[in-house]
Amino acid sequence: MCGGRVAVVGGSVAGCAAALALHRGGTDEVVVLERAPGRPAERGVGLAVHDDRYDELESAGYLDARMPWIQLERRRWYVRDTRGPAVGRRIGEMPFPFRTYNWGPLWHELRARVPDAVEFRTGTTVGALQHGPDAVELHTTDREGRRRREPFDLAVGADGYRSLIRTEVCSEVCAEPVAALRPEFAGYLAWRGAFPASRMTASDQRLWDVEECAYVVFPGGHVIIYRIPDSAGGHRVNWVLYTAPPPDLDLSLETPVSLPPGTLTDALHTHLARIAAELLPPYWGALVALTEPGELFVQPLYDFTAPRYATGRLLLTGDAATVARPHTGAGAVKALQDATALESALRSASDWAEALHTYDSERIAVGRATVELGRRPGHALVETTPERGSMNPSALDVWWQRAAVGGGLGGRALHA
Ligand SMILES: Cc1cc2nc3c(=O)[nH]c(=O)nc-3n(C[C@H](O)[C@H](O)[C@H](O)COP(=O)(O)OP(=O)(O)OC[C@H]3O[C@@H](n4cnc5c(N)ncnc54)[C@H](O)[C@@H]3O)c2cc1C
Secondary structure (H helix, E strand, O other), rough: OHHHHEEOOOOOOHHHHHHHHHHHHHEEEEEEEOOOOOOOOOEEEEOEEHHHHHHHHHHOOOOOOOOOEEEEEEEEEEEEOOOOOOOOOOEEEEEEEEEEEEEEHHHHHHOOOOOOOOEEEEEEEEEEEEEEOEEEEEEEEEEEEEEOOOOOEEEEEOOOOHHHHHHHHHHHOOOOOOHOOOOOEEEEEEEEEEEEEHOOOOOHHHHHOOOEEEEEEEEOEEEEEEEEOOOOOOEEEEEEEOOOOOOOOOOOOOOOOOOOOOOOOHHHHHHHHHHHHHHHHHHHHHHHHHOOOHHHHEEEEEEEOOOOEEOEEEEOOHHHHHHHHHHHHOOHHHHHHHHHHOOOHHHHHHHHHHHHHHHHHHHHHHHHHHHHHHHHHHHHHHHOOOOOOOOHHHHHHHHHHHOOOOOOOOOOOOOO
């Protein structure tokens, strides 16, 4: 055990889990520094966790059955068929053992499990840092504009896909200019939306089981649709549509960005409306169209994994360490797995150098594998979509096994 005083930069999923890991791993003092004042602005959309990954994370103590979820059993694939039913022609069905979560309630449950002994400082931005072989100093600004410089034994970067801590790690360990180590735009966007399931009519609800995840494919993309819990015991319809941006998009995508609800341009709204009306089967197009503008946002997708997960007295976790395309449903899972790896590295090490070395060597390979797991289905499902109008279930199975993820859906096993 290393003891010491540790800062966690970022208090989202990875930050809460890292704070828990540090506390359990014997750290004397843990301080979480989160830029958002109060609670983070929830977007109300969902994420999915494979049953096997859930079992591992439950055993490790990072997920539990009190966190509200919905159980999915199967995935049905649909394609538009102008002479067929409104849901489209079903071209295949596969098992889909996933639990779905609503990001907001999941974050609240994780936050509630961060012990009171951890200081959780919201409205605090880390603007700069200095670090040496034995210590790190963080420069912070609080919501009143007061500036501080604070020493720590270790800074954990849980500061997401535009991580400041990652930039320091990269400049420390890489000969290349840091600009060359930025996340790379994957070439397409994810439109995301969620709305109360009560907005669907009763007959619409009957056409689509709660246990079913729909994969609706079209030339140049697809949309995944499943239900997630809301915070009041009901359900929300959650969807993610992947396709290339409209050609006239006036937006630089070189540096990672995200377009929160209410900020989408007319060009993005029009592009989505055209896909929903012309490329999706009418039932699913109408479902997507039930989403109101304030429930809709866009995430450009990026590929990146840091060359090191730890160096000196800096350590990376979650999206700060690896940004991968979300096709495999493994982003939040990887953030939680990073925390379990950190906890066990801390428990077994006798000093910081040993703990960071153990964590770094275990997680670098996982980061690389996660990016690769995201690229393969992205290629098959968005970048080079085959003609699927005539596919039957066995042809779909062969295509999916060969072209996409094989065994990687839901992320890697914790100790693969
Ligand atoms: C508000 C919010 C809502 C989200 N909603 C969803 C969702 O509905 N569904 C989904 O699948 N994923 C969602 N995500 C993304 C999801 O949480 C992540 O992809 C994944 O869980 C890994 O998270 P992370 O903690 O590594 O990164 P993030 O969730 O991006 O968290 C990074 C955190 O670091 C903080 N931060 C960044 N820079 C600094 C700094 N310099 N100083 C202090 N704090 C800093 C940010 O405010 C943020 O809270 C959301 C993220 C956020 C921030």
